[in-house]
Amino acid sequence: MVGKLTSALPRRRAALTMLIAVVIGLHLFVTQRISQRMAEFATQQPMPPRIAVSYVREMELAPPPPAPPVVAPRVAPRRRSVPLPAAVAPAASAPVAPEAEPAPRPEAQAASEAPGASESAAAAAAAAAAEQASVEQSAAVPAADAQAFDWPTSTRLTYELTGRYRGEINGDAQVEWVRVGTHYQVNIDISLGPLISRRMTSEGELVGDRLLPSRYDEVTRILFREPRRMTILLGPDEIVLGTGERRERDAGVQDAASQFIQLAAMFTTHPDLLQAGGTVEVLLALRNRVGTWVYDMLGQEETWTRLGTLATYHLKPRGVVSGGNELSAEIWFAPQLRYLPVRLLIRQDADTFVDLVISRRPEIAAQ
Numbered sequence: 001m002v003g004k005l006t007s008a009l010p011r012r013r014a015a016l017t018m019l020i021a022v023v024i025g026l027h028l029f030v031t032q033r034i035s036q037r038m039a040e041f042a043t044q045q046p047m048p049p050r051i052a053v054s055y056v057r058e059m060e061l062a063p064p065p066p067a068p069p070v071v072a073p074r075v076a077p078r079r080r081s082v083p084l085p086a087a088v089a090p091a092a093s094a095p096v097a098p099e100a101e102p103a104p105r106p107e108a109q110a111a112s113e114a115p116g117a118s119e120s121a122a123a124a125a126a127a128a129a130a131e132q133a134s135v136e137q138s139a140a141v142p143a144a145d146a147q148a149f150d151w152p153t154s155t156r157l158t159y160e161l162t163g164r165y166r167g168e169i170n171g172d173a174q175v176e177w178v179r180v181g182t183h184y185q186v187n188i189d190i191s192l193g194p195l196i197s198r199r200m201t202s203e204g205e206l207v208g209d210r211l212l213p214s215r216y217d218e219v220t221r222i223l224f225r226e227p228r229r230m231t232i233l234l235g236p237d238e239i240v241l242g243t244g245e246r247r248e249r250d251a252g253v254q255d256a257a258s259q260f261i262q263l264a265a266m267f268t269t270h271p272d273l274l275q276a277g278g279t280v281e282v283l284l285a286l287r288n289r290v291g292t293w294v295y296d297m298l299g300q301e302e303t304w305t306r307l308g309t310l311a312t313y314h315l316k317p318r319g320v321v322s323g324g325n326e327l328s329a330e331i332w333f334a335p336q337l338r339y340l341p342v343r344l345l346i347r348q349d350a351d352t353f354v355d356l357v358i359s360r361r362p363e364i365a366a367q
Helices: 002-043 106-112 117-148 258-269
Strands: 055-058 155-164 168-180 183-192 196-207 210-222 228-234 238-240 246-248 279-285 290-305 308-317 328-334 340-349 352-358 363-365
Touching: 155 183, 155 340, 168 352, 183 258, 210 258, 258 279, 258 328, 258 340, 290 328, 290 340, 290 352, 308 340
Parallel strands: none
Antiparallel strands: 055 363, 155 168, 155 352, 155 363, 168 183, 183 196, 196 210, 210 228, 228 238, 238 246, 279 290, 290 308, 308 328, 328 340, 340 352
């Protein structure tokens, strides 16, 4: 009897061990499924309702901007000048200030005391004081512009679409800027007929001359397939990416849709950014990461549209890896249309891209 009990004991221990392993495995499976469903809930929420707007008129074209100034070669100054503060950047169209005259030598001091010299010295001092006041005022302009920036009323832009995706494609697209008080919504709709469509939506609040997005949604529909949805939540301190991962939120972060309007606002308040050879940095929250995109300003160009040839400023992303999953966009902004983007060249790789060119004047809402 004792022998039977002794031989059965290992079998019972093995069975108990297997039972414990099964329970742990089920627990881990259930925990993983719950985490997966929570991530899916965070990244596949229903699209926010579109704010309905009635458009009543078309935007008038402003006069074209002046041609970029041709800067003549400068003669090396005879004495070192004091540089402007770093916060002050001369605009592209600002005239070049004349160089300061060298200080008088001691032996010429007597000549400077000739009749009329005191009046000349006083006038020079007054001019220097006025110049210094102008510099100080210019340094304060960005802050003042940020407070007084007048966001445009709700506006809709319509584009003609061409490109390549497993062959040539044609379609249309719209970019809609909707503002209700301090709340905004940006809707981007791209359609390739009944086969493929994508809607991207950003919404949030307006703070000074900045967009403060709170969420970004994206849905892609392909014929005979289930829609693909993705949501990025941008909280006050934390960002939940489209993968469910969490990142700390940094100041100034934008999303793939809000960046176009934010750039238009930046060029309105800071025209010095339009100088050819400069760069513009935008912190973007994307599906699986948060990163800084660097755009090179290529300068002023003429862009053909169905509205005629427009003077535009060409912005191109730097260092984009061809063939990746992220899309990159070259953008042409038109100062005649409040720096709105009149052309968008969106690439995935050399053989997959869409080219959006504005096809009619922007439509404006009553309020």
